[in-house]
Amino acid sequence: MENVYLTIVLAPLLGSIIAGFFGGRIGRAGAHWVTILGVGLSCLLSLYVVVGFVRGTLRVFDGPVYTWMVSGGIQFEIGFLVDKLTALMMAVVTFVSLMVHIYTIGYMADDEHNWPKESLAGKNGYQRFFSYISLFTFSMLMLVMSNNFLQLFFGWEAVGLVSYLLIGFWSVRESAIFANLKAFLVNRVGDFGFILGIAAVAMYFQSLDYREVFAAAPQLANVQIPIWGDTHWSLMTVICVLLFIGAMGKSAQVPLHVWLPDSMEGPTPISALIHAATMVTAGIFMVARMSPLYELSETALSFVMIIGATTAFFMGLIGLVQNDIKRVVAYSTLSQLGYMITALGASAYAAGIFHLMTHAFFKALLFLAAGSVIIAMHHDQDIRNMGGLRKYLPITWITFLLGSLALIGFPGFSGFFSKDAIIEAVHLSQVSGAGYASVLLTLGVFITALYSFRLYFLVFHGRERMDEHTRHHLHETPAVVWVPLALLAVPSVVIGWLTVEAVLFGDWFKDVIMVAPHHDVLAQMGAGYHGQVGFVLHGLMAPPFWLAMGGLALAWYIYMMKPVIAGYLMVRFGVLYRILDGKYGFDQLNMALFAGGSRGLGKLFWKTGDQKIIDGTLINGSAHGVGWIAERLRCIQTGYLYHYAIAMILGLVVLLTVFVTF
């Protein structure tokens, strides 16, 4: 099997290398074919792996590929761990990636228009784009298939690199290259915590191998480590919180969420692939993978849960006031990531991963559909200029509607199963902070429905607000664009129904995710589970369903029936609106405090520390000191003969006097 796994990882890398280095020679078609073949092969093999696990013909694989290095008694390996969690992630990643590859053919077809004429970087932009998204697929697979912390960190940063390259893909745009720098740096703040967490693991476990670390974890559960003087913290809490800080960066949790909305500057296919379906879920995957560690620290679980719930609710609120179609979906992504994180905090890892999977499909669908709208609208992304598009873009319309229904958790759709499971699991959780999280998540359902259908109604229904020229050119996007939409719509609708039993209440994650018995909320829920129909019927009687319907109805009422209400509310609640529109001021704070503060500190150290004190006083000061003494001494050496003659005579006189008198 090792060869199969190697092929899965290396096929996209090979495609990326060919498209990247020989893009000019093989041309556009060559570049997209070679990358699609690479990712397609990965996808097929990944599905084969999943089927193998479903049928029980495959066993867990855990083995090294090569030794990266050996130093200080620690073996640093590159290797794969493929179990059911990995298999699920591999299938999701490669499938969404394949859809995005196909879609990109259509989306990037007229990419020349995005570049100035004389730009040489724009010449092979199309090929480069394919090279990047294949490189991303490789990196993401390395991340999810890793069997150790080193390779995890490699994949973690490599996806960050590709995200950086793709957000700034249109490098002539000032906003794009601002956004990609911001994304990279904010992620680095997370990685700062992450690498310290890895260092803690390396120190106390003397290994970076998952299997060895997880096996040794219970013995270290009660270890306290010194932090400052006599202050001691639990080792597990320190490790888990540090690792989670990495997840907060990658999965965009408050307060490290600020990069994700800006990342929408990148082309839409990568917003779907990287900033919705896969990369941003790496944090959720990581925590689920580390469940044997997180289960040992209730403090860390609380921390995770509170951060997640805060993100889920408050980022959803911002989604209500956005007017850029991609940004509404981006805030929705932040909010949904918050749901997944909260599930992890409640030890409902399976529910978090389950939502990760359903979300990957319907959110990729929503983004790609939004991209289809953007293509049709000639790259106008403002929803205030849209309206009534369902007539012109029927396939986009239907698929977007299906995606939205999945997102708000309409009974029977995939999002319903995963979101309901999370809310119920958090409700049952005993970890401190669960009460807070439970309230926010439940209210969040209403907000989700409200912003989703606000977007839906404003884009596809109501008055056609675009200008005459745009309206005239509106038509359904080409097949390479809508076929991926249709293919993604299928799992968005049915995947929840099909897999809920196995993933949440069955034994899919048995022996893969570890849950302490007293945390096991999913087992409690499983006791009352009697098939999908029962789950749906039960959901119909629970508050989340009615909140979702309420949000949908309110959106319909405000944006279809009485559009004036929106304007009235904006004025009536002006303060609230400004807070939301200003995104709670995170950006201003970061710019002033961290960006401005660092530059100020840099200037201070440079101008005062280096130039004034070290160079000015110490170095040049001592040089000047020598100079000053020399200056004085030089007065004696005038070069005039008579000065010397006088000096000689005076000297002679003094010496003679001395000789004579003594």
Added chain:
Amino acid sequence: MQFALPVLTLCIWLPIVGGLAVLTSGDKSPDVSRWAALGFSVLTFLISLLLWTGFDPASAEMQFVEIAPWIPSFNAWYHLGVDGISMPLIILTTFITILVIIAGWEVIHYKPSQYLAAFLIMEGVMVGVFSALDAVLFYVFWEAMLIPMFIIIGVWGGPNRVYATIKFFLYTFFGSVFMLVALIYMYFKSGSYSILDFQQLPLSLTEQVWIFLAFLAAFAVKVPMWPVHTWLPDAHVEAPTGGSVILAAIMLKIGGYGFLRFSLPITPDASATLDWLVIAMSLIAVVYIGFVALVQQDMKKLIAYSSIAHMGFVTLGFFIAFTIFNRSEAEGGVVLGMAGGMVQMVSHGFISAAMFLCVGVLYDRLHSREISTYGGVIHRMPVFGALMVFFAMANAGLPGTSGFVGEFMVILASFQADFWYAFLAATTLILGAAYTLWMVKRVVYGPVTSDKVAGLRDANGREILVLGTLAIAVLALGVWPDPLVNVMDASIQNLVQHIGVSKIAAGPAAVAALP
């Protein structure tokens, strides 16, 4: 193991003789000088590879040893040899020299043969520093190194080169005089100039402290460590590209090498007593210099400051040893930290060379190092832009590049010493990315800002060859550092055991005797 060929002697004297030949051939036919210089440097590199292939990584002993009487009245010997610590640095030297000669190919018009000769002589002298096992020989090479570099900056440098050369010379000379005193003192104690004898020489703590401080003065200036770093930005700014490359890639490493060859093994107890000082200086280098780099307007200054910050990892990796000894009996973290420092040195050799060459490529075209001159370079120079972004990422320590390996090892090791050491060291993840990528944003990305930039032509074959070679090296070391780490391992373990034993009282670990 005895090798028939005197490999080290050849690696030292072949480039020096070659340099003198190129020098005397004059500037009548520059192309002949260029090809001759290239020939000598490639030949030296190939010979130095014999050190790698013939090296026994299982042994911590000096290998390829050559010994002959030199100045009998001083008991000074022509004594050469390498272990796992110096061997990679010698190959780094011979490798980088080839690239420097190619990089200066058609750029240097003024007295090209003298320019090339200076670099060849420099190469031989630097190999001499890394392979000398006799303190007098070491000191001669050490000081001789200043002369070619002084000339390179002074003759082919920028407008303010006189200030920079004097500052560079006085700074480094100031440091090394103290070292000379320490060496002579130890000669009087031991009657020998052998560095290996010095390492076994018993010394009281007071003696050790003075010797340690003398070495610190020499090596800290060379590395350079905060607060004796201010010569470096000036020297880099004025030096021609080739000079900057050699300075950053190799000369700084000699400071780090000095700590491993002299300070730690000769004065282990003083190192243990004063490790806090070096650690503090290293961490200040990482954090303080990181902030300073952020606000630089001149690309070369920015990279120079970034070098100081990265070299902070080297000294940090070396000197956390004693804190780890104190906390646990395990030597794992100590070895990891030292190996990390060494990997960081080699990696920084590649990356800083590449970064300075990148600036050189731009400077050759527009004669400006100011960040504000550029903007949107990628639209005119896509191949160059891609390479520069790659090296910037390596400079920011991206996993998969060599820049990650050393930093990762040192952060892991420093966590074993103290959580807060690791905390401060890890800020480089943020700061390093911030100053490097902010520069990239302003230089490489964005719209084309001026007509001058619009007129740029992409890197030519020669430039791509040089940068591409370095890119492969950076990638190879990042993806598979095992060969390098493996070759150093025995020597580093040996060193770690050596410094764990006090020179004052035999028996318990050095630190046990200290307050």
